[in-house]
Amino acid sequence: MATRAQLRTILQRRLQDTGQAQWATASLDVYLNFGLTYMQKEIMKVDPMAFIYQDTANLVSGTAYYPMPSNSMFEVGVYIRETAGGEYKWLDYIELPWIQAGGSANWDSNPFPAGYSRAGRYLVIHPEPTLSITAGISMEYVPWLTMGADTDVPEVDVGLQEGIIFRAEEIALGDTAQEAIKAKEDLAQVIVNIPLFYRRRGGQQRISPNSTLADYES
Secondary structure, three states: OOOHHHHHHHHHHHOOOOOOOOOOHHHHHHHHHHHHHHHHHHHHHHOOOOOOEEEEEEEOOOOOEEEOOOOEEEEEEEEEEOOOOOOEEEOEEOOHHHHHOOHHHHOOOOOOOOEEEEEOOEEEEEOOOOOOEEEEEEEEEEEOOOOOOOOOOOOOOHHHOHHHHHHHHHHHHHHOOOOOHHHHHHHHHHHOOHHHOOOOOOOOOOOOOOOOHHHHOO
8 A cells, every 4th residue: 555655756757747846745745635535535425434433532520512533524423431441332412402401301301311412523412421431432433534644554445545646636737727637537437446445334235145137127
């Protein structure tokens, strides 16, 4: 798998700018991250759960609002411990106005005795914790992928990494009002092959070894 430095070298060759006469290294690194973000979004159209991170935070007594990881796009699952060292418990998502209105105390029914909501870049835990527990919150989330160092390897299947370069090339040429026809064509060839490397989880019909063509004919 290619590192950011290797991807940048290929990008410079495609731009015919190996001497950095027109594009600085820092600019190309930004374009490569844009290319990575673009590929991530295209992959998630096929498999929304292709990229999952996990992180923990300390549960603090009397604190309901907890910042999301800075690189997070959205959460997939939120869990809390009710005791130190205890098992994590899944939290249902509940609407923020329900929490702001006082929860079950001001409603006829209480379908969610415990849960969480989102308020901008914060998770809101309900009810407000009464204990402080180290690593008391666990969260699974989809991150924004990025490369911050030349040794970083993009978290995209190796068969699709060239798409990062093609998208970066397209952006670089656009910055100088140059045509990017070849880059667009090459990128399209990569995008069409995403389903060979990523597939949507769940909800798909699996073909049984005992199935025949007649089973699928209307």
